[in-house]
Structure formats: C-alpha cells, structure tokens
Amino acid sequence: MIDSKPITNQQTITLIGAGLVGSLLAVLLAKRGIKVELYERRSDMRKADISAGRSINLALANRGIYPLEQAGLMDKVKPILTTMKGRMVHDMEGNENFQSYGQREEEVIYSVSRGDLNKICLDAAEKTGLVNIYFNQNCESVDFDSNQIHFKNAITNDETLVCFNQLIGTDGSASAIRDAIHQIESSQHDVLELGHSYKELRIPAGKNGEFQIDKNSLHIWPRGGYMLIALPNEDASFTVTLFMPTQGDISFESLDNHEKVSEFFELHFNDTISFLPSLKEDFFANPTGRLATVKCSPWHYKNKALLLGDAAHAIVPFHGQGMNCGFEDAIYLAETIDEHSNDNIDWGKIFEQVDQNRKPNGDAIADMAIENYMTMRDSVRDVKFLLKSAIGFELEKQFPSHFCPRYSMVMFHRLPYSEAKQRGVIQEEILTKLAENVTELKGVDFDLAKTLVLKKLSKVNLNP
Known part of the structure; x- marks a missing residue:
C-alpha cells in the first residue's frame, strides 16, 4: 500500500535534490517565509560518508559567493575556503610557471570541499524552522495532473505519494524531474x-x-x-x-x-x-x-515545475562554474519571487521568467567551459596565449570601462554569462589582431588598441 501525504500549507514548495543547489535554495526560500519540503535520494551526508563518485573539491567564485552572502552563510563558509590566486603550470621538465588569475588582490577563487559546504547549507536549512528534509527518497514518477510525486524509500522500500503545489528539480544531471517534464512537454534534451x-x-x-x-x-x-x-x-x-x-x-x-x-x-x-x-x-x-554537457528546454512546466542547477544545465568542470551557476540560478529565482511578492504570486510567470533568463546563460557557460578545457590542457603553455593574456591585462588597465578579460568576467563578476561570452568573442578578435607579428608587450600598438576597443566594445556593467 502506498501512503499519501497531502500539502497543508498553500505557500509550500517541494524540492527534489538536497545537494548544493537544493539545500541553498531551501535556505533562500525559507528566508522569504516559504515552507520547503526537501527530498533527497541519498542518505544524510552529515551522518554517513557520501561521495557518489563526484569531485570532492570545487572552485567558489564571486557568482557563488553572492548567493551565499544573501543566505547569510558566508561567515560559516569562510573558514573552509582555501585561496587560489592563479594557475601554477608544470611543464614536462618539472619547471613551474605561475599565471595570475587577475590583476587585483581580490581577484582570486577559492577551493572548497563539496561535502563540507553541503553540510553547512543543510544545517542552515533545518535551522530556519521552515524546511523539512527527507532522505533516502527516490523519485519514481511525477503526475502533473494530480500534482503528486511517487517516492520509494531506498532503505525500507516503502512507497509514498506526496502532493505538491510547486515542484523544483535540483536533482542533478540525471534529473527525474527533467525526465517527467519532458515526457509530457515538447522538449529538447541533448547530452553531449x-x-x-x-x-x-x-x-x-x-x-x-x-x-x-x-x-x-x-x-x-x-x-x-x-x-x-x-x-x-x-x-x-x-x-x-x-x-x-x-x-x-x-x-x-x-x-x-x-x-x-x-x-x-x-x-x-x-x-x-x-x-x-x-x-x-x-x-x-x-x-x-x-x-558530458546537458542542455535542455524548457526548464519549466506551466506553474507547476521548474529545473535548476545540473538538472537544467550540467556542464563540464573546466571553468569551475557548475556550482556557481547553480547558486546563481537559486538567487535569481529568489529575487524574482521578491519582484512578485506584492501580488498574488503567479508561479507560471516566475518560472517562465527564470527559464527565459537563465537558459541562455546556462548554455553560454556550458560552451565556455568546453573552450576552457582546451585552454587548460594546451593553451596555457603557448607563448602566444601568454602574450594575449598580458595584452588583455593592459587593455583592462587602460580601458576599464570597456575591456575586461573573459576569464575575469566569468570568475570575478556577475555579468550574465551570455554577455561575457559575446564580449569574449569580440575581445579575442581584438587580442589576436594586436598580437600579430608581436613577441612582447612593448611591441603592441596601443593606439590601434584604443581604436579597436572603443569602436567594437560598448561600456561594460560588471555587476548588474
């Protein structure tokens, strides 16, 4: 017999997936007075050793720090961060070459333990008093006609039907919620x-x-x-x-x-x-x-369901942005809810707005992450790449309102990924032109650089 569990609070959101994005989103929603029912297929990682074969280290950048600050968690997160100021490139002969990520002291990224960060978010979610977390719950199916989810307990095999008002899938690259949406909605789902x-x-x-x-x-x-x-x-x-x-x-x-x-x-x-x-x-x-890269569309279904994080846009790890992008999804949803808080909340409009805004950005960082793999495994040892990087830093100094290296736009600022990608294409053309027939920075024609930058690049708002 399958037990049935009704929703009693009208302002309740059901989340599937208590990983990094789901647990942080639960905190952000609870801070807005929204009750959260959070379901996770794995055991409680605070009580059991859970790795799931996933990377135990992640890179935390400005895009991820902002949502953590808005959730009030950075004081707890700071002690578990290790600062990384740049790349240390090791060649075949054992020589080391340090390449700074940015030009300013604050332009660094941080290494953080996935598990430790997840535990902080889970603890914070529970402490709000508005979040209930259920572990070992496999999502077997979703019925959008009756607004019910079928769960099966991974330990006891007990089955439960849970009613929901709004459902958000933060359940990773193999998302059950994504599969459920795409079974009933005309969709695109590419695994590359x-x-x-x-x-x-x-x-x-x-x-x-x-x-x-x-x-x-x-x-x-x-x-x-x-x-x-x-x-x-x-x-x-x-x-x-x-x-x-x-x-x-x-x-x-x-x-x-x-x-x-x-x-x-x-x-x-x-x-x-x-x-x-x-x-x-x-x-x-x-x-x-x-x-693999997962791209899908749509990210939502009517006013009933939404995908965020890897469930919507799993990306390869070579720009260190998977977690940061997912956290940005979460804060964008939370701030979109704020925009509608004076009205009777129209979840259909909110979900559609999130989909329309975040989908192009998810696609953009997915593409840039693959490009950065080539940079990391090959280009970082190329003298022309190093020259163009040096030219880029100099252009940033001379034209700070127009030029910012693409890596910096992605890692140190909150400019939309899609805009960073578009500007990056133009900037690469400029850098390639300036590096022609030049072997060192002092040989660069900076009069030409000024003409190209001011002609081809609009002013940039790095933290909209």
Whole structure:
C-alpha cells in the first residue's frame, strides 16, 4: 500500500535534490517565509560518508559567493575556503610557471570541499524552522495532473505519494524531474559527451602536516590531449584529477594495469610521482567519471515545475562554474519571487521568467567551459596565449570601462554569462589582431588598441 501525504500549507514548495543547489535554495526560500519540503535520494551526508563518485573539491567564485552572502552563510563558509590566486603550470621538465588569475588582490577563487559546504547549507536549512528534509527518497514518477510525486524509500522500500503545489528539480544531471517534464512537454534534451573522462587521486600532506606544493594555486600539468590538476584542501592535502580521453591509445581504457599506470605517470607527470604514494591503488580503486554537457528546454512546466542547477544545465568542470551557476540560478529565482511578492504570486510567470533568463546563460557557460578545457590542457603553455593574456591585462588597465578579460568576467563578476561570452568573442578578435607579428608587450600598438576597443566594445556593467 502506498501512503499519501497531502500539502497543508498553500505557500509550500517541494524540492527534489538536497545537494548544493537544493539545500541553498531551501535556505533562500525559507528566508522569504516559504515552507520547503526537501527530498533527497541519498542518505544524510552529515551522518554517513557520501561521495557518489563526484569531485570532492570545487572552485567558489564571486557568482557563488553572492548567493551565499544573501543566505547569510558566508561567515560559516569562510573558514573552509582555501585561496587560489592563479594557475601554477608544470611543464614536462618539472619547471613551474605561475599565471595570475587577475590583476587585483581580490581577484582570486577559492577551493572548497563539496561535502563540507553541503553540510553547512543543510544545517542552515533545518535551522530556519521552515524546511523539512527527507532522505533516502527516490523519485519514481511525477503526475502533473494530480500534482503528486511517487517516492520509494531506498532503505525500507516503502512507497509514498506526496502532493505538491510547486515542484523544483535540483536533482542533478540525471534529473527525474527533467525526465517527467519532458515526457509530457515538447522538449529538447541533448547530452553531449565530451569523449573524455576523469579520475580523482590525492597528494597527502607532508610528514609535518605541510603542503607539499604551493597551497595558493590551482596546479595544472597540461599535456595537450590530457592534463592533471590539483586543488588544495584545508588539511594540506591536494585533490588531484586526471582528465584524458575515455578510449584510444592514450586513454583510461588503455591504462588497464599497475605497470601501465606507473609508466604513464613516469613519462608524462614525472614530477608528481613522489607526491602520489598511493597512485596505483587510488587509480584502480576510485571510479572513472564521464564528462558530458546537458542542455535542455524548457526548464519549466506551466506553474507547476521548474529545473535548476545540473538538472537544467550540467556542464563540464573546466571553468569551475557548475556550482556557481547553480547558486546563481537559486538567487535569481529568489529575487524574482521578491519582484512578485506584492501580488498574488503567479508561479507560471516566475518560472517562465527564470527559464527565459537563465537558459541562455546556462548554455553560454556550458560552451565556455568546453573552450576552457582546451585552454587548460594546451593553451596555457603557448607563448602566444601568454602574450594575449598580458595584452588583455593592459587593455583592462587602460580601458576599464570597456575591456575586461573573459576569464575575469566569468570568475570575478556577475555579468550574465551570455554577455561575457559575446564580449569574449569580440575581445579575442581584438587580442589576436594586436598580437600579430608581436613577441612582447612593448611591441603592441596601443593606439590601434584604443581604436579597436572603443569602436567594437560598448561600456561594460560588471555587476548588474
């Protein structure tokens, strides 16, 4: 027999997925006096070790910080952040080259533990007194005619029918809510496989508890068709991720025994061997994760359902924006609700506005993330790329109201992703022109630069 659970409060939103986006959104909604029923298919990560094979480190940037500030959580989040000021690029000979992310002291990003941040958001949601969280609840199906969700408990197999008023899917790239919407609505749903996968490894802290490599950098070992990166942790360890083709001559498929893994690292990442004492064990014990982009449309169904976060726009991790984009979704919804708070709330209008605004931005960061993979695994070691980066910094100094490097627009400001992408295309044309037949910054024609910048670029509002 399936138990039935009615909704008793008219101003109640049902959320599916208590990961980062769902738990933060629950806090933001509760702060607006909205009751939240939050369902999660996994166990409570505060009581059990939950990894789900996902990256344990994420990059937190300005776009993600703003929603956390609006939720009143940054005081709790700051102690778990590790500052990263730029890329430390490691070449084949073991040489290091530091490339600053920005020009200003505050232009940094932060490494943060996914689990620790999620726990802070879950605790904050419960403390509002308006959020109920139900764990081990698999969403089996959604009936939009009767406004009911069918759940099955992953532990007991008990089944429950839950009524809802408005339903928001923050349930990740394999979203059950997205599937439910697209079963009844004419839709686009594209899963774009990158053909590359990833595997996590670990550099432990040194013998005296110290960081073994620079703690304030995102480390990259670019090797063209593949790369290794390392993000610092609070405990002086580093989370290391290998990105490479899924299949082929040099691929995860080809590294199928301990000897091949050792030979591969000795040849391509020799300077990491001494830092990876459990390399072979970790390589075969840890899962290989696939890399794919999910694009879909629509993100909503009438006044009944909305998709946010990875459920709407799963992206590859190479711009460090998956979480930041999802958090931006959450605050955009919350602030859109504020705009309608003096009226009888029309959820259909709210959901449509979120869809129309966030869909182009989700698509834009998805595209830029794939482009940044090429930058990280290859371009960062190219002298022309470094020259164009230097020219970009100089143009930012000379024309701050018109020119901001694309990376800075994405990471340090809240300019819409779609605008950052559009401006980035124009700026790349300008940089390419200025870098022609030039080998160093002092050879650049800055009179031409002024003409190009003022002609081709409008003034930029970096934090609308």
